[in-house]
Amino acid sequence: xxxxxxxxxxxxxxxxxxxxxxxxxxxxxxxxxxxxxxxxxxxxxxxxxxxxxxxxxxxxxxxxxxxxxxxxxxxxxxxxxxxxxxxxxxxxxxxxxxxxxxxxxxxxxxxxxxxxxxxxxxxxxxxxxxxxxxxxxxxxxxxxxxxxxxxxxxxxxxxxxxxxxxxxxxxxxxxxxxxxxxxxxxxxxxxxxxxxxxxxxxxxxxxxxxxxxxxxxxxxxxxx
Amino acid sequence: xxxxxxxxxxxxxxxxxxxxxxxxxxxxxxxxxxxxxxxxxxxxxxxxxxxxxxxxxxxxxxxxxxxxxxxxxxxxxxxxxxxxxxxxxxxxxxxxxxxxxxxxxxxxxxxxxxxxxxxxxxxxxxxxxxxxxxxxxxxxxxxxxxxxxxxxxxxxxxxxxxxxxxxxxxxxxxxxxxxxxxxxxxxxxxxxxxxxxxxxxxxxxxxxxxxxxxxxxxxxxxxxxxxxxxxxxxxxxxxxxxxxxxxxxxxxxxxxxxxxxxxxxxxxxxxxxxxxxxxxxxxxxxxxxxxxxxxxxxxxxxxxxxxxxxxxxxxxxxxxxxxxxxxxxxxxxxxxxxxxxxxxxxxxxxxxxxxxxxxxxxxxxxxxxxxxxxxxxxxxxxxxxxxxxxxxxxxxxxxxxxxxxxxxxxxxxxxxxxxxxxxxxxxxxxxxxxxxxxxxxxxxxxxxxxxxxxxxxxxxxxxxxxxxxxxxxxxxxxxxxxxxxxxxxxxxxxxxxxxxxxxxxxxxxxxxxxxxxxxxxxxxxxxxxxxxxxxxxxxxxxxxxxxx
Numbered sequence: 001x002x003x004x005x006x007x008x009x010x011x012x013x014x015x016x017x018x019x020x021x022x023x024x025x026x027x028x029x030x031x032x033x034x035x036x037x038x039x040x041x042x043x044x045x046x047x048x049x050x051x052x053x054x055x056x057x058x059x060x061x062x063x064x065x066x067x068x069x070x071x072x073x074x075x076x077x078x079x080x081x082x083x084x085x086x087x088x089x090x091x092x093x094x095x096x097x098x099x100x101x102x103x104x105x106x107x108x109x110x111x112x113x114x115x116x117x118x119x120x121x122x123x124x125x126x127x128x129x130x131x132x133x134x135x136x137x138x139x140x141x142x143x144x145x146x147x148x149x150x151x152x153x154x155x156x157x158x159x160x161x162x163x164x165x166x167x168x169x170x171x172x173x174x175x176x177x178x179x180x181x182x183x184x185x186x187x188x189x190x191x192x193x194x195x196x197x198x199x200x201x202x203x204x205x206x207x208x209x210x211x212x213x214x215x216x217x218x219x220x221x222x223x224x
Numbered sequence: 225x226x227x228x229x230x231x232x233x234x235x236x237x238x239x240x241x242x243x244x245x246x247x248x249x250x251x252x253x254x255x256x257x258x259x260x261x262x263x264x265x266x267x268x269x270x271x272x273x274x275x276x277x278x279x280x281x282x283x284x285x286x287x288x289x290x291x292x293x294x295x296x297x298x299x300x301x302x303x304x305x306x307x308x309x310x311x312x313x314x315x316x317x318x319x320x321x322x323x324x325x326x327x328x329x330x331x332x333x334x335x336x337x338x339x340x341x342x343x344x345x346x347x348x349x350x351x352x353x354x355x356x357x358x359x360x361x362x363x364x365x366x367x368x369x370x371x372x373x374x375x376x377x378x379x380x381x382x383x384x385x386x387x388x389x390x391x392x393x394x395x396x397x398x399x400x401x402x403x404x405x406x407x408x409x410x411x412x413x414x415x416x417x418x419x420x421x422x423x424x425x426x427x428x429x430x431x432x433x434x435x436x437x438x439x440x441x442x443x444x445x446x447x448x449x450x451x452x453x454x455x456x457x458x459x460x461x462x463x464x465x466x467x468x469x470x471x472x473x474x475x476x477x478x479x480x481x482x483x484x485x486x487x488x489x490x491x492x493x494x495x496x497x498x499x500x501x502x503x504x505x506x507x508x509x510x511x512x513x514x515x516x517x518x519x520x521x522x523x524x525x526x527x528x529x530x531x532x533x534x535x536x537x538x539x540x541x542x543x544x545x546x547x548x549x550x551x552x553x554x555x556x557x558x559x560x561x562x563x564x565x566x567x568x569x570x571x572x573x574x575x576x577x578x579x580x581x582x583x584x585x586x587x588x589x590x591x592x593x594x595x596x597x598x599x600x601x602x603x604x605x606x607x608x609x610x611x612x613x614x615x616x617x618x619x620x621x622x623x624x625x626x627x628x629x630x631x632x633x634x635x636x637x638x639x640x641x642x643x644x645x646x647x648x649x650x651x652x653x654x655x656x657x658x659x660x661x662x663x664x665x666x667x668x669x670x671x672x673x674x675x676x677x678x679x680x681x682x683x684x685x686x687x688x689x690x691x692x693x694x695x696x697x698x699x700x701x702x703x704x705x706x707x708x709x710x711x712x713x714x715x716x717x718x719x720x721x722x723x724x725x726x727x728x729x730x731x732x733x734x735x736x737x738x739x740x741x742x743x744x745x746x747x748x749x750x751x752x753x754x755x756x757x758x759x760x761x762x763x764x765x766x767x768x769x770x771x772x
Contacts, residue, residue, distance in 0.1 A: 021345075022340060022341070022749075023334075023339065023340045023341035023342070023343065023345060023418070024343075024418075025754075029417060029418070032417055033343040033344075033413050033414075033416075033417040033418070036412070036413050036416055036417060037343065037344060037409060037410075037413045040409045040412055040413065040443055041409060043443060043444060044405050044409070044443045044444070044446070044447045045447070047443075047444050047445070047447040047448050048447035048448070048450060048451050049451070050447075050448060051447075051448045051451040051452055051455075051481050051484075052451055052455075054477070054480075054481065055455065055466060055477065055481075058474060058477055059474075062472075062474070063472070140462050140463075140464045141462040141463040141464055142463045
C-alpha cells in the first residue's frame, strides 16, 4: 500500500496525470507557475548583479580618469565580435525552443549545434583577448601592471607623469577639490593628479608589493 | 484550476487507506533523502535547523561563561572572537533565516492553501541540499580554526587582515543564500498559483501573508548579500581593490551592500513569527482576528519599508548626515506597521475567551518581548541616542529581544501549535507550559541586564570588561543557564511524544484553517479531495473545539 503510493510519487504523476506534474491540477496551471517562477528568478538575478552595478557606479564616479584610461586598453573589434556572437546565439537558442515547440526536429538540431558552436567561438575570442592581457600583466590582483602603451595614452591626454619618488609611500593624501558633506561625507572627490601618482606607483608594482605586505602584517599585529 | 480540480480529486488518494500518511509512506533512508514531499522536506529542515541551533547555542554558552568575570579567564581573546562569530553566523544564516519559513512554512503553506505540494518540489529538495552544503562549509571553518570577523564580515578587516578562513566562510554563506532564494521563489509561485478554489487572497491565513512578504525579501535581498560576500572573497583571494582603501576600495560600500540584505534579513526572521502569532492569538482567544486586512498589508509594508532602512547601521560609519536623517526617519516609519500588528492582536484579545494552552503562552511572551525589542529599536533609530549606544550591549539586547524574544518564541509557539498536525501526537502539556514560562523568565534575565549595562557603556565583542559591570553580567549568565535548560526541555518531550504521546485528532485546538481539516499527520497528497473554501478566515464563533 505504501510502496504503491511511493511509486506514484516517484513517477511524479507522469502516468497518473499525463502531461503535468502531480502537484498541479492541469497543464495551464503548471505553465503559469513555471512562467511566474522564471520571472521571480530573473528578479533575483537583477538584484544579484545590482550589487555589482552599484560597485561599478561608485568606482566610476571615484576614478573617472582611470575609467577613461581603461577604455583605451580594450580591443573594440574583438568586443564587437563577441557581442555579435552572444546576441546571435541567443537568437539561435530562441529559434531552437520554437522548433522544439513546433516539433521540427531537424531545425531544432541545427539551431542547437549553431548555439554550441557560438558558445565555443565566444570562448575562443575571449582566449585571444585574455591572453593578450595576461602577456601585458593586465591581470587582477597584486601582479597587475599598467602597460606602457596605456601610460603613453595617459601622458598624451593628461600630461607627463613624474618619476616615482620615495615619499610617495605610504599612500599620498588626495587633494580635496570639493567635499559637499564635510568630514562625515562619502569622501573627497579626487583631483586627477591622484591618478598620476597611482599610475606611477603601479609602474614599480613589484617593489610596492613587498611594502603592501609588510604594512598589512604590521596592521595584523596592531589588530590583535 | 477550479472546476477541473473539483471533478478530478487528487488521484493517489484513491489508493491510500485511512491509516496512511506521509510518515508511513516509505521508511527507507532513500525515501527521506530523495523525497519531493514538502512535509518530509520540512522535517529534514527541522532536524538540520535544530542541529545548528545547538551549535550556535553552545557557542553562546561559552561566551556567557567567559563574561561571568571581568577578566578574560576562560577563553583567549582570539577564541572569544571566534565564538561570537560562530554564534552569529550559525544563528543568523543557519537557524533564524530558515527556521520558520523552511520548517513550518514548508510544511504548512501547501496545507493552508489546499494544494498537494509546493509549485516546485524538486527545487524545494534542492534548497535543502544547498543549505546542507553551505552548512558543511561553515562547520568546516568552525572546526578547523573558526573565523574572527563577527557575522558582519566588515571590511577591510575581513578581506585583508583577518588570519582566519574568511573566504571559506563567505563561500558557505554565499551557498546558503541560494537555499533561501529557492525557498522564497517557491513560496511566491505557490501562493500565487496553487490556491484552492474559493481561497481568495483575503481568505488566506495571515501566516501565508507573512510568508509571502518574507519570500519577497528573500528573493530580492539575498542575491545582494551573495554578491557582496563573493566580492569580499575576491578581494581576499585575488587582492582586487573593492572594499580595502589601501587598494583604492571603499569600506563603506561594503557596509551599504551588506546591510541592504542584512537589515531586511531581520524581517525575514520576524515576519514569519508574526504570521505564527496571528494564528495563535486568533485560535486561543476564539475570535476572528481584528483588522485582518491591516495585518495582511502591514506584512507587505514591513517588507517594503524594510528595504529602505539599512543606513541606520551606518550612523557612525562616515555616511553623510543627510543620508542618516533620511534613514532615521524611514526607520521610525517601520514602527507603524509593526504597531498595527501589535494593536490588532491586542484588540483581538479584548473581551475574548482566552485559553492558556502552551502555544498561547508563547504568543503572549512574544507580544511582551517584541514590544520591548521594538520600542528599543526606536531608541536606536534616533541618531543621537544611537551614536551614544553604538556597539554596546544595548544593541545586543535590542536585537536579541527581536531575534530570540520575537523569532524564536514565534518558532517554538508554532512548533507546539502544529506539532500534533506534523506528528499526529500530543506533547505533554504540563512540561510544555513549564518550559514556556522558564524560557520567558530566562530570556528576560539574560537580556534585560544587557540593556542597562549597554546603556552604561559596556562595548560588545570584548572578552574583558570593567569590574563595575560584573553584577549585571552574572545575572545575564544565570539567565542564559535557565534559558539553555528551558530550550532543552522541548527536545526531550517532543521526542518522547513521538512514541508515548496521545494520538492527536485532526483538529485538537478547534482551529479554523484548511490544515486542520485533513487528518493528523496529513496524507502524502495532503487532502483526499481538493477543499473548496466558502468562508472568511478565522471564522471562530461557528466552531466548537474537538478536544482529546
